[in-house]
Amino acid sequence: MSSRLTPSELRRLCTSRQWYHTIELAPGILTPGWFDLRELATRLPLPDSLEGKRCLDIGTFDGFWAFEMEKRGAAEAIGLDILDPRAWDWPWGSDDAVVDALEERKDAGRGFDIAREALGSSARRIEGSVYELDPDVHGSFDFVYLGSLLLHLRDPVGALERVRSVCTGQLLVVDQIHLPLTLTRPLQPAATLDGVGRPWWWRVNLRGLVRMVEVGGFALERRAQPLLMPRGGGQQFPHLTRRLFTTRAGREHLFSTVSGAPHAAVLARPR
Ligand SMILES: C[S@@+](CC[C@H](N)C(=O)[O-])C[C@H]1O[C@@H](n2cnc3c(N)ncnc32)[C@H](O)[C@@H]1O
Structure with a gap:
């Protein structure tokens, strides 16, 4: 598939809407994403070659990781996503204004469609929840x-169990x-529960993230890698x-914007 979008149309699409991912739609034409993961992609334990593999990107949003897997030779790159944020896991008492803002950012998944066309990509998006992953419906995936x-799921371990059912x-x-x-309890899995007005639930430390993956039915392939996700x-x-400066949430927000959002990468295989 080759793009019918001209460079000036692409530039307009970059500035006229919100983007989650920074994606180079054409040489020198970058979407202003909430995150810019391009450099991070070179540091993650993502195989250099996914030649011939069937790959799944869960919660694909604008599709950065699905396109990245395709670039690395995936035979099939599929992005799974819920396009209507109202169907995400919301805690009781969430404000409609927050849901509306996310609906505007999500834009019914248009970012993925634009990027797919601009890149001439064959990556495919399917609509659905991670909780619904089923080998009889979706088949199995090599990566x-x-x-x-x-972080955005009420039941992250249940979701990992569903991922395990399709991951070979x-x-x-x-x-x-x-x-x-993470700093105060490096050896003990620990979490705080957020659930205040936004789809943020269990905020785990590094050990907690590893433990979630393990109890979801996976064995680690290498040591978990802490990282900062750049804005x-x-x-x-x-x-x-x-x-x-005076509230914890404020300080966390400041830290994330300046240094990047604290994340960790965990590479695993089904037990
Ligand atoms: C914070 S974004 C992460 C985007 C991308 N996965 C990344 O790592 O850059 C969360 C994504 O998960 C999707 N999402 C939320 N709840 C979901 C669910 N239950 N199943 C699948 N995707 C979900 C959202 O629509 C959104 O695209």
Whole structure:
């Protein structure tokens, strides 16, 4: 498939809507993503070659990881996603304004469609929840990427069990970790429960993320790798208010914007 979109149309699409991922749609034409994961992709334990493999990117959003797997030779790159944020796991009492804002950012998955066309990609998106993964429906996958999703799930271990049911090769989980709990309890799995007005649930430390993957039915292939997920051009530096320094949430937000959001990469295989 080759793109029918001209460079000027692509530039307009970059600035006229919100993007989650920074993606180079054409030489020098970059989407202003909330995150810019291009350099991170070179450091993660993502196989250099996925030649001939059937690959799944869970919670694909604008599709950065699905396109990356395709670049590395995947025979099939499939992105799974829920396009209507109302169907995500929301805690009781969430504000409609927060849901509406996410609906606008999600834009019914249009970012994936635009990027797919611009890149001339054959990656495919299917709509559905990680909780619904079923080998009889979806088949099996040689490589699965699960990025920044466990934090947003009420039942992350249940989700990992479903991932295990379709994963016959490797799983790479890259998810948020709670930095203070990681530093103060390096050996003990620990989590705090958020659930305050946004789809953020269990905020685990590094050991907790590893344990979740293990109890989901996977064995680690290498030591978990802590990392900072860098912000992209679409994530503005916050206004310097008093609240930014005096509240824990403010300080965390400041740290994430300046240094990157604390995450860890866990490469595993079904037991
Ligand atoms: C924070 S974004 C992460 C985007 C991408 N996976 C990455 O690592 O860069 C979370 C994504 O998960 C999707 N999502 C939320 N709940 C989901 C669920 N139950 N099943 C599958 N995807 C889900 C959202 O639509 C969104 O695309």
